[in-house]
Amino acid sequence: MASQPPFTTNFSSIFSSSYEGSTSDNNTDTTTVQTGGVKLPVIDLSHLINGEEIERERCVKQMVEAAKEWGFFQIVNHGIPKEVFETMFLEAKKLFDHPFSEKVRENFSDLSKNCYRWGNPKATSPAQYSLSEAFHITLAEISCLPDDHNNLRTTIEIFVQEMSRAAQMICEILVKKLKVNSNYFENIRELKNSFLRLNKYHPRVLGSEVFGLVPHTDTSFLTILSQDQIGGLELKKNGQWIRVKPSSDALTVNIGDLFQALSNGLYQSVRHRVISPVNIERLSIAFFVCPYPETEIECFGNPKKYRRFSFREYREQSERDVKETGDKVGLSRFLI
Ligand SMILES: O=C(O)CCC(=O)C(=O)O
Numbered sequence: 001m002a003s004q005p006p007f008t009t010n011f012s013s014i015f016s017s018s019y020e021g022s023t024s025d026n027n028t029d030t031t032t033v034q035t036g037g038v039k040l041p042v043i044d045l046s047h048l049i050n051g052e053e054i055e056r057e058r059c060v061k062q063m064v065e066a067a068k069e070w071g072f073f074q075i076v077n078h079g080i081p082k083e084v085f086e087t088m089f090l091e092a093k094k095l096f097d098h099p100f101s102e103k104v105r106e107n108f109s110d111l112s113k114n115c116y117r118w119g120n121p122k123a124t125s126p127a128q129y130s131l132s133e134a135f136h137i138t139l140a141e142i143s144c145l146p147d148d149h150n151n152l153r154t155t156i157e158i159f160v161q162e163m164s165r166a167a168q169m170i171c172e173i174l175v176k177k178l179k180v181n182s183n184y185f186e187n188i189r190e191l192k193n194s195f196l197r198l199n200k201y202h203p204r205v206l207g208s209e210v211f212g213l214v215p216h217t218d219t220s221f222l223t224i225l226s227q228d229q230i231g232g233l234e235l236k237k238n239g240q241w242i243r244v245k246p247s248s249d250a251l252t253v254n255i256g257d258l259f260q261a262l263s264n265g266l267y268q269s270v271r272h273r274v275i276s277p278v279n280i281e282r283l284s285i286a287f288f289v290c291p292y293p294e295t296e297i298e299c300f301g302n303p304k305k306y307r308r309f310s311f312r313e314y315r316e317q318s319e320r321d322v323k324e325t326g327d328k329v330g331l332s333r334f335l336i
């Protein structure tokens with residue numbers, strides 16, 4: 001039984017009349033892509049863990065600058081053993097290898113309804129289509145996963161434990177610099193609304209350039225991404241799309257909308273996208289740090305840029321906007 005979703009049929013039936021072989025036809029957001037591979041700021045976490053005070057301070061400064069200037073950075077020497085990633089990617093691959101007919105079934109692997117996405121059912125133009133499939137697993141759901149003959153649950157538990165440790169360190173540093181009195185990041189492991197997204201990108205079909213994942217900002221405080229060596233992630237900086245070069249030792253961290261709000265726009269939640277790979281599949285696994293739905297996000301600054309909102313309100317507004325316009329409007333909805 002085939003594991004691949006029926007992208008080709010789906011894509012060509014929706015877009016046969018409008019498709020012209022490029023994402024740029026309907027996407028005003030597309031500009032030059034720098035293909036050489038620009039190096040993001042690299043933060044060596046070992047300086048934070050074992051460094052002298054002066055090294056620690058330098059590292060904190062680099063991280064804060066990267067969050068302001070890029071909204072993205074890489075972390076190295078994060079202390080997460082290689083095997084944790086190897087096992088996690090193996091399990092993710094096994095999950096995606098299930099027949100498509102099983103993956104779309106409700107309660108597949110005891111996961112919740114709507115945890116599986118493929119393509120983009122709401123797309124009305126090629127530029128809104130994502131040639132990928134994804135599993136979305138909240139921390140609350142992990143304990144419901146089966147753990148009999150496969151190791152999915154244990155593997156995810158270990159992976160999340162390690163990723164939350166790194167996230168805890170980063171969030172604490174970034175929030176401390178804002179000099180705000182907040183308890184958003186007291187215990188990231190207990191934020192059960194945080195989630196993992198396992199992404200599988202399929203080789204391009206039809207035409208030259210199709211998005212693996214459409215341009216977006218993340219609805220999170222912070223996202224930590226682990227990816228294989230294929231590449232395709234791009235971020236927007238100064239009006240240009242810049243390709244993020246994968247590195248086997250580094251994790252990619254980006255600021256999400258909620259940290260941008262919390263920091264009164266000081267830290268940037270930057271638009272990013274994935275370009276579909278050619279003749280090869282790509283896997284990535286992202287850990288999204290999110291609060292509970294009822295948590296109120298308050299912006300600290302003077303004058304305040306954004307009004308107070310709950311995470312639930314933010315998500316519901318974004319979902320409505322995606323439905324109506326094909327795009328998440330995001331934080332600009334909450335500007336004062
Ligand atoms: O796969 C990637 O490189 C990026 C994934 C991503 O942006 C997301 O899942 O929100």
Ligand SMILES: [Fe+2]
Nearest residue numbers: 216217218272
């Ligand atoms: Fe993202």
